[in-house]
Amino acid sequence: MTVRLTQYAHGGGCACKIPPGELEAMVSGLSAAPVAGRAELLVGLDTGDDAAVVRIDGGHALILTTDFFTPVVDDPYDWGRIAAANALSDVYAMGGQPVVAVNLLGWPRDVLPTELATEVLRGGLAVTAEAGCHLAGGHSVDDPEPKYGLAVTGIADPDHLLRNDAGVAGVPLTLTKPLGIGVLNSRHKATGEVFGEAVATMTQLNAESARAAVAAGIRCATDVTGFGLLGHLYKLARASNLSAVIDAKAVPYLEAARPALRAGYVSGGTRRNLDWVSPHADLSAIGEEDALLLADAQTSGGLLVAGELPGHPVIGELRPPTTPTLTIR
Missing domain, CATH: 3.30.1330.10 (PurM-like, N-terminal domain)
Incomplete structure (x- = not known):
């Protein structure tokens, strides 16, 4: 059995x-x-x-x-x-x-x-x-x-050290793993479907990314897990007394993530993440689908690095403090 x-x-x-x-x-x-x-x-x-x-x-x-x-x-x-x-x-x-x-x-x-x-x-x-x-x-x-x-x-x-309070305005933001793990895990729990790409992403260690960041002189980073990209970025920007801009089109996703979201496989944790960060973010340029994916509760996600790492996409930038703290364009 x-x-x-x-x-x-x-x-x-x-x-x-x-x-x-x-x-x-x-x-x-x-x-x-x-x-x-x-x-x-x-x-x-x-x-x-x-x-x-x-x-x-x-x-x-x-x-x-x-x-x-x-x-x-x-x-x-x-x-x-x-x-x-x-x-x-x-x-x-x-x-x-x-x-x-x-x-x-x-x-x-x-x-x-x-x-x-x-x-x-x-x-x-x-x-x-x-x-x-x-x-x-x-x-x-x-x-x-x-x-x-x-x-x-x-x-x-x-x-x-890499710390979440060491950000500097004008520095790019790099993401080392694609998003979408949360919606695929929700679909797996509901249906039993296995998503090998999600398992491979979750079991991939962040060791090389961390070593590359330290070697490049980067001093600010966090990992993206249960609070989603938006939640962890908000915490980093707040700790560093900065704001951040995210280019939604530059953010990478697992291939099956959007179909899973459109089929309704969104965890309660993801919706709570979005509710928490929404008062601190300008989400007017994107729809609910993108907002939910950016707040998707990740498990064993990648590093969000305040600096540029070759081989990984730059998804935004840290900026001087403003209200709201996050802007998604």
Whole structure:
């Protein structure tokens, strides 16, 4: 019997994130005072960046992050690969390299065979091995919904981090993976159709893009995941006290994304993303279809880089601060 893992979860992948507005209200005021006599905190909660970073000595910084979610595809091995690539992405988005990770697994042990959980873990192991990152143990709980991800520690040069608050006006914006993952995952959950292009995109590591950005002297980036391109760009522009312009026609999409959207496969997370960012964006030049795709909740998406990376499309530009913060033309 074929088990459809996506049917055991209320949502899938990064589309099941708590909506950005709710999350910001939840953590408002929780920034901690610096801890004297310990490692210096370089990146914390203040700007909602992709990971925490501490300086451990003059030339080294530790990056710490965690990410886990419910099944985004039915194949357990692919789900493990996708979840691992997504968790590692936060380290790459800070300009670092992952060093060691541990598994985070929630499993309905009386409902789903443990053999499927083994396949999920095997998928995570395959991707961490590809990344040159140790995967050593972890934690598991009996959970009504299956969940999987990683807690990851990476290293970086503290003077060459990629941060979401380091944008400069006049710098181009580059996107390293196409959008449309969210609508294809929604269609997969509803119909069982498998989209190999989406799986290949989600399992592709952001390692090379991150290395290229750091080597090029770029200092500002984020990854595009559950809050969509518009949501993550808004956070970057706000953190950098800038605005941004996006050329909608320059944004790349997976081939099957528009047909999936037109067939109605839009997640609740995508609609919540658009509701959150709309008051801060001029969307008058585009229709609802483009707006939803730009807000599409991605899982293991690409990097959004404030700088130009050869081989990847430039989709817009950072500009001096204006109201609204985002303009889509």
